[in-house]
Amino acid sequence: MIAGTGMGEVLSESGLPCHSNILRENPFGSPVVYSVFKYRAFQLIMLDRHHNTGEPLPPGRLNREAYMYALWKLRVGGILGISAVGTPYKKDGLRQGDLVVIGDAIDYVQDYYTFEREGFADLSAFYRPTNNLFCPHLRHALENGDHLSDNRFVLANSIKRPGYETPAEMKVRVRDGVDVVGMPTAFPEALLAGELSIPYGLLCGVSNVAPAKHNGQAVGDAMKAMVPEMMNRILQALDWLADNEHPTDCPCREGRKESVFDMLGVPSFE
Numbered sequence: 001m002i003a004g005t006g007m008g009e010v011l012s013e014s015g016l017p018c019h020s021n022i023l024r025e026n027p028f029g030s031p032v033v034y035s036v037f038k039y040r041a042f043q044l045i046m047l048d049r050h051h052n053t054g055e056p057l058p059p060g061r062l063n064r065e066a067y068m069y070a071l072w073k074l075r076v077g078g079i080l081g082i083s084a085v086g087t088p089y090k091k092d093g094l095r096q097g098d099l100v101v102i103g104d105a106i107d108y109v110q111d112y113y114t115f116e117r118e119g120f121a122d123l124s125a126f127y128r129p130t131n132n133l134f135c136p137h138l139r140h141a142l143e144n145g146d147h148l149s150d151n152r153f154v155l156a157n158s159i160k161r162p163g164y165e166t167p168a169e170m171k172v173r174v175r176d177g178v179d180v181v182g183m184p185t186a187f188p189e190a191l192l193a194g195e196l197s198i199p200y201g202l203l204c205g206v207s208n209v210a211p212a213k214h215n216g217q218a219v220g221d222a223m224k225a226m227v228p229e230m231m232n233r234i235l236q237a238l239d240w241l242a243d244n245e246h247p248t249d250c251p252c253r254e255g256r257k258e259s260v261f262d263m264l265g266v267p268s269f270e
C-alpha cells in the first residue's frame with residue numbers, strides 16, 4: 001500500500017500487528033523505510049510516499065523510482081494507492097469526503113515517469129500499453145466487491161508545483177472530462193507499477209472542491225477525517241482479495257507480463 005497526505009496513519013490506527021523496516025540497497029537513490037502489517041493471510045507493506053526516504057518531500061519532488069523499486073524488490077503481489085484529490089464544483093457532483101476509485105487518467109504534467117534512463121533503455125521493455133493502467137480486479141476490490149461499475153472516474157495528473165489549479169486551469173480539466181484533480185503522485189506510480197508488472201489500484205479521497213480557497217493544511221485535515229472510512233474500505237478490499245486472487249489473465253497484464261528488471265536486470269548507475 002502507498003499512502004499520502006494525512007493518510008500515513010491509515011493502518012497504524014487499525015491496531016494490526018506491525019513492525020518497521022528499511023531497504024538500504026537501491027539503485028535509484030535513498031534507502032526506503034516501510035512498515036509491515038499482518039492482516040489475515042496478507043503481509044501488508046505500507047509506504048508513506050512523502051516520508052519514506054527521510055526528509056518529507058512534496059509531490060513534485062518525490063523519489064518515486066526509489067520507493068517503487070523497493071516494492072518490486074519486496075515482491076509485492078499488488079499495490080493499493082491512496083491519494084487526496086480535488087474535484088471541480090458541479091451541481092450533483094462529487095463532494096468533500098467522497099471516496100472514488102479511479103479508472104483512467106489524463107496527464108497534464110508530462111514529466112518523465114519511467115525507470116528508463118541512459119544505459120537502461122530497451123524498446124520492448126519500456127514501450128508498454130496504458131490500457132487498464134488501473135487494474136480492473138483491484139478496482140473491483142476497492143469498489144467494495146460490488147458489481148464493477150461502468151463509471152470510470154478520470155483522474156488528472158494536474159499540476160506539479162505546490163498549490164492548486166487556477167480557475168482557468170480547472171475549466172480546461174472540466175472541459176476534458178476530468179472527475180478529480182491530483183498532484184504527480186498516483187499517476188506516476190501507476191505507470192511505474194506497469195513497468196514493474198505489479199497490478200495497481202487507486203482509491204482517492206475528495207479533500208476539497210476546486211478551485212481551492214484554502215491552504216494545504218486543510219487538505220491534510222480533510223484526509224485525516226476520512227481515515228476511518230478509508231481504512232474500512234481497504235480492509236474490505238483485502239477481505240475480497242483474500243477470496244478472489246488476481247487472475248493471471250487480468251486485462252492489466254496485457255503488455256505488462258514481466259518487469260523491466262526481470263527483462264533487463266537491475267541496473268547500477270555508479
Ligand SMILES: [Zn+2]
Pocket residue numbers: 135136137138199246250251252253
Ligand atoms: Zn489486474
